[in-house]
Amino acid sequence: MNSVLLEARKLTKRFGGVIALKSVSLTIHRGEIYGLIGPNGAGKTTFFNVITGLYACDEGEVWLAGERLDLSRPHRVAAAGIARTFQNVRLFANMTALENVMVGRHAKGRAGVISAILRTRGERGEEAAMRAKAMELLRYVGIERRAYDLAGHLSYGDQRRLEIARALALEPKLLALDEPAAGMNATETEALRQLIEGLNRDGLTVLLIEHDMRFVMGLCHRIAVLDYGEKIAEGAPAEISRDARVIEAYLGQGAACP
Amino acid sequence: MDILLQQLINGLTTGSVYAIVALGYTMVYGVIQLINFAHGEIVMIGAMVAVSVILALTDTALPPAFILLTGVLAAMPVCMIIGLALERLAYRPLRKAPRLAPLITAIGMSIILQHVALMIWGRDPRAFPQLIENASLAVGGAAISTVQIAIIATSCVMMAGLSWFVYRTRFGIAMRATAENLAIAELMGIDTNRVIAATFAVGAALGAVAGVMVGAYYGVAHYTMGFILGLKAFSAAVLGGIGNLPGAMLGGLVLGLVEALGTGYIGELTDLCHWPFVAEALAERCHADGHVVLLGSNYQDVFAFLVLVLVLIFRPSGLLGERVAERA
Amino acid sequence: MRQLRWPYWLGVLLVAATLLLLPFALSAIGTAWVRITNLAILFVFLALGLNIVVGMAGLLDLGYVAFYAVGAYTWALLASPHFDVHWPAWAILPLGAALACVAGVLLGAPTLRLRGDYLAIVTLGFGEIVRIFLNNLSAPFNITNGPKGITRIDGLSLAGIQFNASETFLGIPFTAPIKYYYVLLILLLVILIINLRLADSRIGRAWVAIREDEIAAKACGIDTRNVKLLAFAMGASFGGIAGGMFAAIQGFVSPESFVLNESIMILAMVVLGGMGNVWGVIAGAMLLSFVPELLRYTVEPIQRALFGRMLIEPEVLRMLIFGAALVLTMRFRPAGLWPEKRHKQEMSVAS
Numbered sequence: 001m002n003s004v005l006l007e008a009r010k011l012t013k014r015f016g017g018v019i020a021l022k023s024v025s026l027t028i029h030r031g032e033i034y035g036l037i038g039p040n041g042a043g044k045t046t047f048f049n050v051i052t053g054l055y056a057c058d059e060g061e062v063w064l065a066g067e068r069l070d071l072s073r074p075h076r077v078a079a080a081g082i083a084r085t086f087q088n089v090r091l092f093a094n095m096t097a098l099e100n101v102m103v104g105r106h107a108k109g110r111a112g113v114i115s116a117i118l119r120t121r122g123e124r125g126e127e128a129a130m131r132a133k134a135m136e137l138l139r140y141v142g143i144e145r146r147a148y149d150l151a152g153h154l155s156y157g158d159q160r161r162l163e164i165a166r167a168l169a170l171e172p173k174l175l176a177l178d179e180p181a182a183g184m185n186a187t188e189t190e191a192l193r194q195l196i197e198g199l200n201r202d203g204l205t206v207l208l209i210e211h212d213m214r215f216v217m218g219l220c221h222r223i224a225v226l227d228y229g230e231k232i233a234e235g236a237p238a239e240i241s242r243d244a245r246v247i248e249a250y251l252g253q254g255a256a257c258p
Numbered sequence: 259m260d261i262l263l264q265q266l267i268n269g270l271t272t273g274s275v276y277a278i279v280a281l282g283y284t285m286v287y288g289v290i291q292l293i294n295f296a297h298g299e300i301v302m303i304g305a306m307v308a309v310s311v312i313l314a315l316t317d318t319a320l321p322p323a324f325i326l327l328t329g330v331l332a333a334m335p336v337c338m339i340i341g342l343a344l345e346r347l348a349y350r351p352l353r354k355a356p357r358l359a360p361l362i363t364a365i366g367m368s369i370i371l372q373h374v375a376l377m378i379w380g381r382d383p384r385a386f387p388q389l390i391e392n393a394s395l396a397v398g399g400a401a402i403s404t405v406q407i408a409i410i411a412t413s414c415v416m417m418a419g420l421s422w423f424v425y426r427t428r429f430g431i432a433m434r435a436t437a438e439n440l441a442i443a444e445l446m447g448i449d450t451n452r453v454i455a456a457t458f459a460v461g462a463a464l465g466a467v468a469g470v471m472v473g474a475y476y477g478v479a480h481y482t483m484g485f486i487l488g489l490k491a492f493s494a495a496v497l498g499g500i501g502n503l504p505g506a507m508l509g510g511l512v513l514g515l516v517e518a519l520g521t522g523y524i525g526e527l528t529d530l531c532h533w534p535f536v537a538e539a540l541a542e543r544c545h546a547d548g549h550v551v552l553l554g555s556n557y558q559d560v561f562a563f564l565v566l567v568l569v570l571i572f573r574p575s576g577l578l579g580e581r582v583a584e585r586a
Numbered sequence: 587m588r589q590l591r592w593p594y595w596l597g598v599l600l601v602a603a604t605l606l607l608l609p610f611a612l613s614a615i616g617t618a619w620v621r622i623t624n625l626a627i628l629f630v631f632l633a634l635g636l637n638i639v640v641g642m643a644g645l646l647d648l649g650y651v652a653f654y655a656v657g658a659y660t661w662a663l664l665a666s667p668h669f670d671v672h673w674p675a676w677a678i679l680p681l682g683a684a685l686a687c688v689a690g691v692l693l694g695a696p697t698l699r700l701r702g703d704y705l706a707i708v709t710l711g712f713g714e715i716v717r718i719f720l721n722n723l724s725a726p727f728n729i730t731n732g733p734k735g736i737t738r739i740d741g742l743s744l745a746g747i748q749f750n751a752s753e754t755f756l757g758i759p760f761t762a763p764i765k766y767y768y769v770l771l772i773l774l775l776v777i778l779i780i781n782l783r784l785a786d787s788r789i790g791r792a793w794v795a796i797r798e799d800e801i802a803a804k805a806c807g808i809d810t811r812n813v814k815l816l817a818f819a820m821g822a823s824f825g826g827i828a829g830g831m832f833a834a835i836q837g838f839v840s841p842e843s844f845v846l847n848e849s850i851m852i853l854a855m856v857v858l859g860g861m862g863n864v865w866g867v868i869a870g871a872m873l874l875s876f877v878p879e880l881l882r883y884t885v886e887p888i889q890r891a892l893f894g895r896m897l898i899e900p901e902v903l904r905m906l907i908f909g910a911a912l913v914l915t916m917r918f919r920p921a922g923l924w925p926e927k928r929h930k931q932e933m934s935v936a937s
Binding site for chain 2: 648696707846857
């Protein structure tokens with residue numbers, strides 16, 4: 001039986017003298033919502049950037065669905081099946097919402113310059129399919145009526161949804177969300193939770209970085225905790241909230257500023 | 259004559275001019291991460307103003323050294339004012355704009371300055387009067403002229419002066435703090451706008467002197483002289499590690515030497531009559547002319563560019579620059 | 587699909603008729619104006635090519651004129667008495683485009699991973715290098731004839747029509763510039779369609795995505811290196827085509843025509859018109875081609891009348907306008923006079 005989707009083996013990343021990730025290994029199973037938490041500067045986003053190929057890691061390797069990822073080429077990682085969002089939303093601001101999602105589908109298309117110039121039958125078919133799929137995704141995340149608006153003009157909540165739709169366009173094996181609830185109000189957060197749960201019910205594996213503990217605890221099946229670049233705990237939410245080292249990492253920080 | 263030594267002397271001379279101009283690029287880049295594309299034109303205007311003043315004074319009975327000094331002292335404030343105006347009118351309003359916007363503005367300003375100079379001084383090159391008696395001293399098997407000595411000495415003094423200014427004065431500390439982190443420097447009570455403006459002014463003043471040195475060395479000043487000089491000095495700044503002051507000095511000198519040695523030897527190296535096989539094919543021409551030089555010294559300007567490309571590809575942080583982490 | 591109504595077709599008809607009759611109206615004012623229009627159309631080609639690189643993909647290329655030079659010299663060397671070869675246009679024009687394309691890839695491959703401002707300086711240097719080589723490749727083997735340039739270049743001849751000769755057809759006199767005008771018009775239409783289609787394609791979207799946010803584009807699975815290289819190659823080949831036509835029309839090329847100022851002019855057209863917007867770029871190129879020419883005919887007499895002598899030469903004024911166009915656009919209208927609007931796709935998805 002192979003239920004493992006993503007396996008990170010001993011990832012180490014240094015910035016000059018600072019060790020941002022210290023031999024971090026973790027395993028994500030198919031169909032779960034996996035949370036990655038930790039205090040500020042613990043290395044969560046670095047971990048994201050390493051497994052998506054944006055940072056070259058110094059040691060370690062990442063396997064996705066039984067294949068080793070070529071971490072030196074981020075676009076290959078994406079095409080292999082890891083789609084991500086960013087902590088500070090990164091959309092293509094001067095493109096419409098629909099176009100943003102269509103860009104997300106880039107790796108699924110094949111049309112090149114020549115077929116685009118000649119508007120071949122294949123190219124037109126691919127474009128139409130791409131557009132239809134993008135529209136469907138916008139509908140899925142609930143912003144289809146903003147399809148023709150520039151991404152930069154959407155509200156913050158809609159931008160976060162759009163970024164998820166763009167990531168979904170890749171039809172990823174793993175959806176990696178970097179603090180998706182950051183800056184959202186209670187209603188928006190609740191809607192987001194439902195969206196993520198819905199995606200998960202449809203079979204998608206989700207990796208999630210989050211600050212909001214309640215959000216993570218209620219949503220994730222399993223959680224790993226990073227502190228100073230090291231994995232200090234891993235397990236079900238209930239275990240994590242009782243773990244002494246986790247409490248120290250968080251409360252130790254909280255105690256410093258009463 | 260010792261060609262190697264002679265080229266080293268020539269390279270050291272042009273290299274010290276490149277170093278002074280490169281300081282202007284690197285200082286501005288250091289504080290606001292902008293390639294002040296128009297800096298080369300400021301150098302050109304410095305040369306032009308100086309040559310005008312000097313020409314106006316040559317018929318007077320004043321001592322030549324005084325005339326030269328007056329020329330330099332006239333060029334410096336003009337260049338500083340232009341530098342300040344550039345910063346205030348063109349770059350400051352764009353400080354928060356996307357990266358390419360100030361660069362495009364800089365290119366536009368450079369074109370404008372160049373053509374304003376053309377309107378004022380005309381299309382023809384201005385001959386730079388020989389004020390320093392051009393005696394040559396024999397050094398080993400080569401010769402060094404008084405002009406070359408003056409240029410190298412002036413450059414050394416200016417570099418020392420700038421180092422003192424940047425590393426030993428309050429203002430220098432403010433400047434380095436701004437370069438390190440503009441926002442934090444502001445929080446520490448530094449008036450960063452003033453620091454940035456001053457950086458432009460100091461860079462322009464150095465550029466003015468460099469302009470006079472180039473004019474004196476080659477004996478002419480021309481409205482197009484700033485472009486290629488600017489490109490070379492920028493290459494020198496990148497070679498040393500852009501934003502890094504000692505780097506600009508080192509980069510200038512290295513570039514000057516590379517260029518002089520390259521120009522000195524490229525003809526010999528690409529003389530097809532010395533190449534195996536090719537020489538046989540060209541036997542007739544080689545016999546008649548003695549040489550069939552593929553690339554002669556007229557490719558001088560190519561070296562700086564080659565250095566620039568090689569540095570950017572293999573060591574983008576330059577000789578002395580620190581490796582900057584990629585942002586994500 | 588939505589039915590297009592008659593005012594639309596009437597508009598198209600009017601524009602077509604104007605464009606077809608334009609050269610005759612212009613030659614009534616002066617033959618020079620047809621030539622000026624032809625050069626303006628060449629600048630539109632160049633601006634559209636550069637727009638792919640700068641406007642869509644966001645890569646500031648300051649040495650674009652090098653590709654123009656490659657196209658022009660390809661034509662000049664292969665269709666002139668210089669080497670005494672006279673290849674046909676259908677062979678040289680695509681060859682020039684292909685060589686320019688290769689030059690674009692050669693320049694792009696090592697430099698495209700550089701950050702934006704470094705790329706600008708390197709391309710600038712590249713443009714200078716190409717000019718230096720054109721100037722000096724006359725010795726020891728005379729390839730380019732150096733600063734003297736290449737003269738007596740063959741004009742275009744297609745399907746038995748010599749475009750350099752005047753002739754009368756149906757009682758209407760067709761001068762050489764007028765004949766070239768129609769060739770350029772057809773080429774313009776082709777290039778325009780190519781640009782519009784590319785802008786709205788998978789690759790075009792990838793270009794814009796890279797311009798907007800390169801890291802997000804990578805995360806979307808775009809091979810940014812190859813896609814940028816493609817932009818360089820496409821832009822360069824448009825430059826090559828424009829260069830070939832330039833050589834054919836002028837009959838003379840020299841390194842003088844391929845200086846930095848030309849690159850800056852083309853950049854100013856793209857920036858002023860609106861980076862990324864095909865129609866804006868065309869308008870920008872037209873505006874910056876014609877306004878200096880109009881000034882050329884007015885500035886001189888006005889200055890003589892007012893001051894009794896010339897203070898500003900028209901050529902200087904022209905460059906001042908280009909410089910000012912760059913500075914003022916960035917300051918007050920960074921998106922250009924006609925900003926890019928990622929348009930609404932009218933086609934409905936459900937169909």
